[in-house]
Amino acid sequence: MRQSHAFPSVLKALTRSRHGFGLVLLLALAAASAPAQQPNRGGTLNFVAVPEAATVVAIDNSFGFPQKVGTKVIEGLLEYDFDLTPKPSLATEWSVSADGLRYTFKLREGVKWHDGKPFTSADVAWSILALKEYHPRGRATFANVAQVRTPDAHTAVLVLTKPAPYLLTALASSESPIVPRHLYEGSDVRANPHNQRPVGTGPFIFKEWVKGSHIILDRNPDYWNKPRPYLDRVVVHIITEPGARAAALEAGKIDLGGDTPVPLGDLERIGKLPGLSVTTRGYEYSGNLSQFEFNLDTPELANVKVRKAIAHAVNLPALVQTAWFGHGQPSPTPISPVLKTYHDSGIKAHAYDPKLSERLLDEAGYPRKADGTRFALRVIFNPFYYEGNRRTAEYLRQALKRIGIEASVAANDFGSFVKSAYTERNFDISVNNLNNGFDPTVGVQRVYWSKNFKVGLGFSNASHYANAEVDALLEQAAVEPDIARRKQLFQRFQQIIQEELPVVNLVAFQPVTVASRKVHGYTFGANGVNESFANVWIEP
Numbered sequence: 001m002r003q004s005h006a007f008p009s010v011l012k013a014l015t016r017s018r019h020g021f022g023l024v025l026l027l028a029l030a031a032a033s034a035p036a037q038q039p040n041r042g043g044t045l046n047f048v049a050v051p052e053a054a055t056v057v058a059i060d061n062s063f064g065f066p067q068k069v070g071t072k073v074i075e076g077l078l079e080y081d082f083d084l085t086p087k088p089s090l091a092t093e094w095s096v097s098a099d100g101l102r103y104t105f106k107l108r109e110g111v112k113w114h115d116g117k118p119f120t121s122a123d124v125a126w127s128i129l130a131l132k133e134y135h136p137r138g139r140a141t142f143a144n145v146a147q148v149r150t151p152d153a154h155t156a157v158l159v160l161t162k163p164a165p166y167l168l169t170a171l172a173s174s175e176s177p178i179v180p181r182h183l184y185e186g187s188d189v190r191a192n193p194h195n196q197r198p199v200g201t202g203p204f205i206f207k208e209w210v211k212g213s214h215i216i217l218d219r220n221p222d223y224w225n226k227p228r229p230y231l232d233r234v235v236v237h238i239i240t241e242p243g244a245r246a247a248a249l250e251a252g253k254i255d256l257g258g259d260t261p262v263p264l265g266d267l268e269r270i271g272k273l274p275g276l277s278v279t280t281r282g283y284e285y286s287g288n289l290s291q292f293e294f295n296l297d298t299p300e301l302a303n304v305k306v307r308k309a310i311a312h313a314v315n316l317p318a319l320v321q322t323a324w325f326g327h328g329q330p331s332p333t334p335i336s337p338v339l340k341t342y343h344d345s346g347i348k349a350h351a352y353d354p355k356l357s358e359r360l361l362d363e364a365g366y367p368r369k370a371d372g373t374r375f376a377l378r379v380i381f382n383p384f385y386y387e388g389n390r391r392t393a394e395y396l397r398q399a400l401k402r403i404g405i406e407a408s409v410a411a412n413d414f415g416s417f418v419k420s421a422y423t424e425r426n427f428d429i430s431v432n433n434l435n436n437g438f439d440p441t442v443g444v445q446r447v448y449w450s451k452n453f454k455v456g457l458g459f460s461n462a463s464h465y466a467n468a469e470v471d472a473l474l475e476q477a478a479v480e481p482d483i484a485r486r487k488q489l490f491q492r493f494q495q496i497i498q499e500e501l502p503v504v505n506l507v508a509f510q511p512v513t514v515a516s517r518k519v520h521g522y523t524f525g526a527n528g529v530n531e532s533f534a535n536v537w538i539e540p
Helices: 009-014 022-032 064-072 121-134 242-251 264-271 304-312 316-324 354-363 386-402 414-423 468-479 483-500
Strands: 044-048 078-080 086-088 091-096 102-107 145-152 155-160 204-210 214-219 233-237 276-279 288-294 375-381 405-410 429-435 503-508 513-516
Touching (some): 064 233, 102 121, 121 145, 121 155, 264 276, 304 503, 316 386, 375 386, 386 429, 468 483
Parallel strands (some): 044 233
Antiparallel strands (some): 078 086, 091 102, 145 155, 276 513, 288 429, 288 503
8 A cells, every 4th residue: 555645634733824735635545545566575765864863773862863764773672553552573472460560571582683693681671771771761761660570581571660651652663772782781872883883683784874975774684574674775865955855856866755854835846746645644653842942051041031021022823834834733832732632722822922021021130231132042953854943943033132132043963953952051042843752751751850951861851940849740640540640740730831931832743754656665653754664665
């Protein structure tokens, strides 16, 4: 079956703008009804992935690049259907004890690492505990894991001190990769050379990485899931400019790109091209949210009146149109509307009111000076989805200028952004987009939990926000099995964040995947192009 699907209702809600998607929807419906075809063996898939990171292994990070690239080499315990139902991967069976404190996984036998060593439960135990220590989301996901027992080579038992109701949904390769213990144990995990030259159990073997150009992954002839993979090779192209990516897709030089690889303004035109398909499926595992984070170590921003003044200077509906071309919906809460169970739709954005902003700044002790300015701030932005983030940063600069704040916008590449935001903390406001994931404990807690402020840990608590009540709410929600009670805890959390504003949450947006119609099998579940590509094949 072709992988162009009818746009779900969430996209209709997110695209109430001047852009029409009628033809794209018709194309998707027509493709979805096409008869199934037998996979063809062979060929090279040209896949585009940006922004390039310093690693292709997500053991200590939640960067988009390793989630797209490393997952073709390194696998997880489970995969997920579109409704997030777990499916076997490196684990073939699993069970949870009645008290929720013991997760037992039966592991696939006969699996080998690409260097020929056997895959065992020792690899699982080491990886889970490393994720608990080093991963920005894993620190919350596995916080309650006290130990990982390995009674035999093909059984791993996670022993918890408290329940973790989200844990069975957190074991995808992009979220919780299983790496070879024999190549990582005793090393500095973040500096391990195999983060750049990965060794995995997956359908493709790492061959080369030419920085700024491409990565080559070759077919694993000994892959456990025969006859997969169907492809001989995957070439990951690094094309930083969205217009160039669109041109390459149109010319057939690139076969596949995810996370909206083309300019937002080109989506309508791209959707009408007969050789390309567009789908929003494969993003059910994420809840993308645009926001800007205040550095609370900046003296001016430590004052909540200043933060509220800045929030009131933002016209959120106008921002959706100017920065995101209407491909999103205002989302002022830290929990995206994609996470319907826990999202509090009753929380509204701070009203656009520049006069109120001016008054709050005066009250905070920052009147306009003789030259009309109050103080200056440094704004940085994440270049991932850089069109929307860059335009958001520029919109913010202009909005701040209107209320007397001079803002400079620094354009960084991805590595420089991460270093500025999380290591050097060389910013005042960071325009960012953070994946809410499939559960607030996994995707949201990391941003607001005081225990997740750790210099050098990417996509964590960049604000250096600390609130004892928020910590308690998040920690209680993380172990609460009752959904109704858990919802109450998250609602109170959202109310506090909207009042204290360590982060101004802005826009929920829906990514899309663009592919040649000759490419099949790239979206088999909730993780889309972040999966292994074992099922991908190309028409001859």
